[in-house]
Amino acid sequence: MPNDPYVALGLAKTATAADIKKAYRKLVRTSHPDLNPDDAGAEARFKEITAAYEILKDTETRTRFDAGEIDGLGAERAQRQYYRDFAGGPVNAYQNREGFGSNADPADIFAEILRNRARGGAGGFQSPGAHARYSLEVPFLEAAKGTKTTITLPDGQSLSVAIPRGTEDGQTLRLRGKGAAGFGGGPTGDALITVLVRPHSIFQREGNDILITLPISFDEAILGGKVTAPTIDGSVQVTIPANASPGQILRLRGRGIERAGTKIKGDQKIELKIVVPPADNQSLRAFLSEWRKTQSFEPRADFMKEVVA
Known part of the structure; x- marks a missing residue:
């Protein structure tokens, strides 16, 4: 299965929460582009394992993935319904302004759906914005005691980040609404920041x-x-x-x-x-x-x- 978080982290579906965290922390160290500057594939692997961890570390999203409700990137899976399932109902989601007859070609109906989605038209199609993923290296004592810092985004803007007391190596912080804008009025995505705690010489x-x-x-x-x-x-x-x-x-x-x-x-x-x-x-x-x-x-x-x- 493409974008399977279990495959990305090298885990079985029976993995415990502790197994998931352990696997993720190990892979972060071998895949983070800042820690592996000579590895051309590190960034892609890092994005993949971070997305996988976001799905599996949360009980609710893991359950939804296992049930087939969301995919490996956290996006909603479309319900498997056929055009005839809607025929005759009070609202035919497959009709355009000109209308389709009962003998309409399903391919034409499907093409119209895609056009409507592209222009945010019939059916009020919306899509949430993508999550933006970043990494942030933090000194050991600042992670232990908590701090506030900023990260510079690719577009040059700054994003303020609060590091809670006791933040662990590999922990992901979520900043609501700081990701990409949604489509068709959909909600803005979040900023997901993976914290890499710099080792200390004594502690x-x-x-x-x-x-x-x-x-x-x-x-x-x-x-x-x-x-x-x-x-x-x-x-x-x-x-x-x-x-x-x-x-x-x-x-x-x-x-x-x-x-x-x-x-x-x-x-x-x-x-x-x-x-x-x-x-x-x-x-x-x-x-x-x-x-x-x-x-x-x-x-x-x-x-x-x-x-x-």
């Missing part, structure tokens, strides 16, 4: 949580203490527990992403990374050399038992 997003890897010194890991750590809303003081291990996770409640439609925030998870001093720190090397002579701690004892077992 990573996991759902509504934020994950960072925090370097700590050798002595901070052994003795514990308070250190400064970044969050998306600014720096905070974090307590490192004594005898901390590399990879240990600390959690800051309510320091993550605000959930859409609520004031509830996710958490920030801090993974500890122990960074040893430079190799030329002679005093530390001398201390550890003496300490090694007397220590009896074997960190791999239980580990080796598991291997043998």
